[in-house]
Amino acid sequence: MKLNKIITRGAFAIAAASTLAVMPVTAQAKDWRGWNIHVEDYPVSHGMEAFMEEVTEKTGGEIKGKVFHAGVLGSQPDAIEQLRLGIMDFGVFSLGPMGQAVPATNVVSLPFVFKSVPQMYELMDGEPGAALGEALEEKGIVPLGYYDAGARSFYNSVKPINTPEDVQGMKVRVMNNDLFVGMIESMGGNATPMAFAEVYQSIKTGVVDGAENNPPSYESTSHFEVAKYYSLTQHLIIPECLCMSKKTFDGLTPEQQEIVKTAGKNSTDLQRKLWGEREAASMKIIMDGGVEVNEIADKSAFQEAMVPVYEKYLAANPEMTDLVNLFRNAD
Structure with missing residues (x-):
């Protein structure tokens, strides 16, 4: 009888361990790290902070993280590689230099490939942007939104x-x-x-x-x-991409993934608005300066x-x- 209890307990423990082994590793395991080349007071930076705040709030604090601004976590090529490996969790990257890791993104560096900024929004939010997204995912990068980096x-x-x-x-x-x-x-x-x-x-x-x-x-x-x-x-x-590591993304529950996707879209909308305001302020200074x-x-x-x-x-x-x-x- 005692032997049967031991066997039963052992079998239960093995089954439990097996279940844990196949369960997705959620974001509770560690805080996220976000890479950003721009200074803290910049439209991109504000968009990233809003993204992280929304994810933390909507997940009830299950996912937390910090945005590291001004390139303190290294160069863009290094950060992209860390993102692909899952060492870095998310970041905003120019699609210009991204071409070294994902050749398809070189397309948006072709001159006059976009007719205007509004058209860039439309295309990057539509089928062409989705095609680039597939190329990014093949390299271990999940795009959550395309930020405005100006014309x-x-x-x-x-x-x-x-x-x-x-x-x-x-x-x-x-x-x-x-x-x-x-x-x-x-x-x-x-x-x-x-x-x-x-x-x-x-x-x-x-x-x-x-x-x-x-x-x-x-x-x-x-x-x-x-x-x-x-x-x-x-x-x-040339837009910038709010991207996250596919390894980090795949480790989330379906509910968390939806929260992250929504936060990415909201962050993109905010960043584009802030960029437009920043650009308008610069144009006023330029024109007041006699240009x-x-x-x-x-x-x-x-x-x-x-x-x-x-x-x-x-x-x-x-x-x-x-x-x-x-x-x-x-x-």
């Missing part, structure tokens, strides 16, 4: 840019990327890759005629003081000028053809 436009000290021909002969600083060099060269300009910290003095002394960036960057660096023409080409609209700002309603001529850039990219990456067309042919 890059040309500024210079010479003249307004209204057509691609206006760039001809102009010396333009660009980021060190073949796509962006090709973008300037396709319009007859002279692309000059250089460190961002050197741009102000280079424009002031005539080493370059201008550069390109979003309004908050153009304003906060005081580049508008030496480059008084700002042309809203919006040639690069001549010109909008370009029809960007079709610029898009046509990019044909060689796209041909070169697709020749090197033929597997991306369908995805590029999904973005490029959208209304």
